[in-house]
Amino acid sequence: MGSFGRFLLKRSLQGVVVILGVISVLFALRYVTPGSPVDFIAPLDASDATRRRIAESLGLNQPFYVQYGDYVVSLLQGEMGYSYRSRTAVAPRVFAKLPATLELAVAATVVAVILSIPLGVISATRRHTGPDYAATVFSFLGISTPNFWLGVMLVILFAVQFGVFPTSGRPVGLLDALGHLVVIAGPERGWALPLNVGPFLAAMQNWLLHVTLPAITLGTYFTALITRLTRSGMLDELGQGYVQAARAKGLPTTLVRYRHALRNTLIPVITVVGLQLGTLIGGAVITEAVFDWPGLGSLIIDAINNRDWPLIQGSLVVIGAGFVVVNVVVDALYVRLNPRVLE
Amino acid sequence: MRDLLRVEGLSTRFFTGEGQVNAVESVDFTVRRGEILGIVGESGSGKSVTALSLLDLVESPGEVTAGQLWLRDADLADEFPEAADGSFVDLRELPERVRRSLRGPTFSMIFQDPMSSFNPSLTVGEQIAEAVEVQRRANANPRSTRSRTEGYGLGSYVVDGLLPNRDYTGEESHDRAVELLERVGIPDPEKRVDEYPHEFSGGMLQRAMIAQALAGEPDLLVADEPTTALDVTIQAQILELLRDIQADREMSILLITHDLGVIARMCDRVAVMYAGQIVERGTLEDVFDDPVHPYTEGLIGSIPDLDDPAPRLQPIEGNVPSLLDDEMPRGCYFADRCPKAMAACLEPQAERSVGGKEHAARCVLVDSEYDERDALSEDHPEHDAVADGRGDDA
Known part of the structure; x- marks a missing residue:
C-alpha cells in the first residue's frame, strides 16, 4: 500500500472513532437534559402506574449501559429505533430527509466555490482596480448579511416581484430527476443514448429553479469568506520566491498563476471549504425554514421540541457521520495538493 | 570576445508610500559572450534589482524608468527594425510577450535561497x-x-x-x-x-535550480547570490559547477554577490555597486590591484588577508544610504562615509576612465590626488550637510 493509501486508511479509522464518540456524547446528553419523554407522551392526569408502563415500553427502566449497548447494536444493524411520538421507525424518516439537506448543502458549496475562487484570484491579480474593489465590497456585505434576511429579500425580489423563481418547497428531488435518466438508459434497455430526455430535463429544471434561491441564501456568507481567503492567500503566494523563479524560467502568466500560485493558495481554502460543507449539512435550519425546504433541520427542531430522543439521536448521528466523511475527503484532497503532509 | 549585452543608463525606481526610491541609477555595463562578469556591493546597493531589470521581472511598485538594454540578436533586430541598432536590439522597446520569450533561451536566473525558489507542492x-x-x-x-x-x-x-x-x-x-x-x-x-523540494538538501536544491536554469540553454545566466544561503564547503562545489558549465557551454554569467572572495575566484571583470550606481568597474586585476574609488579600497580592506596579518580589519564606517530620492545628496553618495572626501565631492560625479580602456570609476580621485586642505573634515558644515542627506541645500 502506498503512503497515500496508508494515510486514507488511518484517517478513515480515526473517522470511525469520532463517530463512536458522537454516538456516546449524544447518548450522555439524554441524561443531562431536563424533561422526560414520558411527560410528553402520557396524558396530564396519568397515574404513576401508567407512567411507569410507558417508561417500560420505551425501555427507559433499563440501566443506561444496557440502553447504550442496545442502541449501538441496533445502529450497527442499520436501525435507529422508533420515534417516541409517532411510533414509526426513525431510520426511514431520517434518510428520507437526508437527500434534501445534502442537495442544499452541496448546491450552496458548489455555488460558493465556483464564484469565490475565480473572484478571489481576479481580486488578487488585479489588486487595487475596479474588480478588486467590487469583490472586496461584495465579500464585506456577504459576510455581514444575516441569511434569514437575505432569504426573505431574495424571495420578495425574485419570486414575488419578478416571478423568476418559486417562493419555496422542493417538489422534485435531484435523485428523482436523475431517476428519469436511469429508467430511459438502464442496463435492461442497453446504455444507448436516451432519446426521451424530456422528463429528465423538466425535472432537472424544476429542481434547479427550486434550489437556486436557498443555495444562494445559504452560500453567500460562504462565498464571501472563501473570496477573502483566496484573495489574501493568492497575494501571499504571488509574493513568494518560487513565483519569481517560475517567471524567470519563462513560464506564461497563466501557468504561474494557476499551476503554481493557485495550487498553494488552495491548500488552506480546501480545509475551510470542507469544514463549511460539514456545518452546512447540519446548520441549514434557518434557510430550510425560510424556504420550506424539507431537510433534516426542520426534523431535528420538531424532534427536540418533543424530546423525541430516538429521532434526535438518529438525525444527529447521520449529520455527524456526514461531517466525518466530508473531512476524510477533504484530507485526501489536501494531501494531493500538499505532499509535505505525508512525511 | 564579442559583446552580448550592453546596458546603458539603466535606472529602476520604486514608487513607494514613503517616496521614490532610486534602486538603480544610470547603470552602464557590458556583458561579453562567454565571460563571467561580477557585480559586487553591500545589501541594498541595487545589485539584485539590476538583475531583475534585465529579465523584466521588476514588479509594481517598481519600474524601469530609463536606459537601454542592447542585446545582440540579429533575428530580433530584423523583426523589430525600429528597436534595432545594427545587430543589437533594445529590449525595452520590445513588446512584453517577446521579452518573456527571451527568459529561458536568452536569459536565465538562479536565486539566493533555493528552498523558497522551488514550489513546495x-x-x-x-x-x-x-x-x-x-x-x-x-x-x-x-x-x-x-x-x-x-x-x-x-x-x-x-x-x-x-x-x-x-x-x-x-x-x-x-x-x-x-x-x-x-x-x-x-x-x-x-x-x-x-x-519534492523538501526532500532535497540546500546544496542539492541549488544544483537543481542550476539545472532548471539550463533548461532553456540560456546565453546569459544571472546568478543572484547563488552561494549565500549555503555552507562554505557546498559554496565551493556550486561555484565549481557554475565555472564548469560556463566553460562547457560558452555561456556568459552575471554573478551577483557581496563576497569579494567569490568575485576574485570566478570573474573576468567586475563592477562595484554602491547606492544604486556602479562606482568602479574594470578587469579583475584593475579593480583588485589598483582600486581608485575609496569604496572599492574599503571593500578590499575589509577582507581578512592570511599573508598580511594586520591586527584588525578596517571596516567602512557608516551605512548604505536609504536611496529615497528626497534624501539623496546632490554629490557623490559615498562622500559622507568616505575617508578621502573633498569639497569637489559635493558636486555630482560622472564616470571617468582610468588609464586603460576597461577601467573606470565614478570618483574625483581618478583625475586628482587627495588633498587634505580640501578635505571635508568632521566639523566642516558642508560635510554635515552631506551626512544628513541635505546636500542639495549646501
Missing part, C-alpha cells in the same frame, strides 16, 4: 520539466505565444488537480529533466527527479 523534476516544456512548445510553434500554454488555463488546472497523470509537461521533458539533473551532479537522478 510540485516535484523538483516537474518544475525543471516545465522549463524544458515551455521552450519545446515555443520552438514547435515560434509564431504563436499561445502555443506555450496550449490553452492551459483554469480548466486544465482543474483537470490537473482532479485527475492524476494528466499534466502540462510531457514524457520528453521529464527525460530531459533527468539529464539536466545528472549534468549538475545530482546522484541517482531517475529517483530524485520525482522528489
Whole structure:
C-alpha cells in the first residue's frame, strides 16, 4: 500500500472513532437534559402506574449501559429505533430527509466555490482596480448579511416581484430527476443514448429553479469568506520566491498563476471549504425554514421540541457521520495538493 | 570576445508610500559572450534589482524608468527594425510577450535561497520539466505565444488537480529533466527527479535550480547570490559547477554577490555597486590591484588577508544610504562615509576612465590626488550637510 493509501486508511479509522464518540456524547446528553419523554407522551392526569408502563415500553427502566449497548447494536444493524411520538421507525424518516439537506448543502458549496475562487484570484491579480474593489465590497456585505434576511429579500425580489423563481418547497428531488435518466438508459434497455430526455430535463429544471434561491441564501456568507481567503492567500503566494523563479524560467502568466500560485493558495481554502460543507449539512435550519425546504433541520427542531430522543439521536448521528466523511475527503484532497503532509 | 549585452543608463525606481526610491541609477555595463562578469556591493546597493531589470521581472511598485538594454540578436533586430541598432536590439522597446520569450533561451536566473525558489507542492523534476516544456512548445510553434500554454488555463488546472497523470509537461521533458539533473551532479537522478523540494538538501536544491536554469540553454545566466544561503564547503562545489558549465557551454554569467572572495575566484571583470550606481568597474586585476574609488579600497580592506596579518580589519564606517530620492545628496553618495572626501565631492560625479580602456570609476580621485586642505573634515558644515542627506541645500 502506498503512503497515500496508508494515510486514507488511518484517517478513515480515526473517522470511525469520532463517530463512536458522537454516538456516546449524544447518548450522555439524554441524561443531562431536563424533561422526560414520558411527560410528553402520557396524558396530564396519568397515574404513576401508567407512567411507569410507558417508561417500560420505551425501555427507559433499563440501566443506561444496557440502553447504550442496545442502541449501538441496533445502529450497527442499520436501525435507529422508533420515534417516541409517532411510533414509526426513525431510520426511514431520517434518510428520507437526508437527500434534501445534502442537495442544499452541496448546491450552496458548489455555488460558493465556483464564484469565490475565480473572484478571489481576479481580486488578487488585479489588486487595487475596479474588480478588486467590487469583490472586496461584495465579500464585506456577504459576510455581514444575516441569511434569514437575505432569504426573505431574495424571495420578495425574485419570486414575488419578478416571478423568476418559486417562493419555496422542493417538489422534485435531484435523485428523482436523475431517476428519469436511469429508467430511459438502464442496463435492461442497453446504455444507448436516451432519446426521451424530456422528463429528465423538466425535472432537472424544476429542481434547479427550486434550489437556486436557498443555495444562494445559504452560500453567500460562504462565498464571501472563501473570496477573502483566496484573495489574501493568492497575494501571499504571488509574493513568494518560487513565483519569481517560475517567471524567470519563462513560464506564461497563466501557468504561474494557476499551476503554481493557485495550487498553494488552495491548500488552506480546501480545509475551510470542507469544514463549511460539514456545518452546512447540519446548520441549514434557518434557510430550510425560510424556504420550506424539507431537510433534516426542520426534523431535528420538531424532534427536540418533543424530546423525541430516538429521532434526535438518529438525525444527529447521520449529520455527524456526514461531517466525518466530508473531512476524510477533504484530507485526501489536501494531501494531493500538499505532499509535505505525508512525511 | 564579442559583446552580448550592453546596458546603458539603466535606472529602476520604486514608487513607494514613503517616496521614490532610486534602486538603480544610470547603470552602464557590458556583458561579453562567454565571460563571467561580477557585480559586487553591500545589501541594498541595487545589485539584485539590476538583475531583475534585465529579465523584466521588476514588479509594481517598481519600474524601469530609463536606459537601454542592447542585446545582440540579429533575428530580433530584423523583426523589430525600429528597436534595432545594427545587430543589437533594445529590449525595452520590445513588446512584453517577446521579452518573456527571451527568459529561458536568452536569459536565465538562479536565486539566493533555493528552498523558497522551488514550489513546495510540485516535484523538483516537474518544475525543471516545465522549463524544458515551455521552450519545446515555443520552438514547435515560434509564431504563436499561445502555443506555450496550449490553452492551459483554469480548466486544465482543474483537470490537473482532479485527475492524476494528466499534466502540462510531457514524457520528453521529464527525460530531459533527468539529464539536466545528472549534468549538475545530482546522484541517482531517475529517483530524485520525482522528489519534492523538501526532500532535497540546500546544496542539492541549488544544483537543481542550476539545472532548471539550463533548461532553456540560456546565453546569459544571472546568478543572484547563488552561494549565500549555503555552507562554505557546498559554496565551493556550486561555484565549481557554475565555472564548469560556463566553460562547457560558452555561456556568459552575471554573478551577483557581496563576497569579494567569490568575485576574485570566478570573474573576468567586475563592477562595484554602491547606492544604486556602479562606482568602479574594470578587469579583475584593475579593480583588485589598483582600486581608485575609496569604496572599492574599503571593500578590499575589509577582507581578512592570511599573508598580511594586520591586527584588525578596517571596516567602512557608516551605512548604505536609504536611496529615497528626497534624501539623496546632490554629490557623490559615498562622500559622507568616505575617508578621502573633498569639497569637489559635493558636486555630482560622472564616470571617468582610468588609464586603460576597461577601467573606470565614478570618483574625483581618478583625475586628482587627495588633498587634505580640501578635505571635508568632521566639523566642516558642508560635510554635515552631506551626512544628513541635505546636500542639495549646501
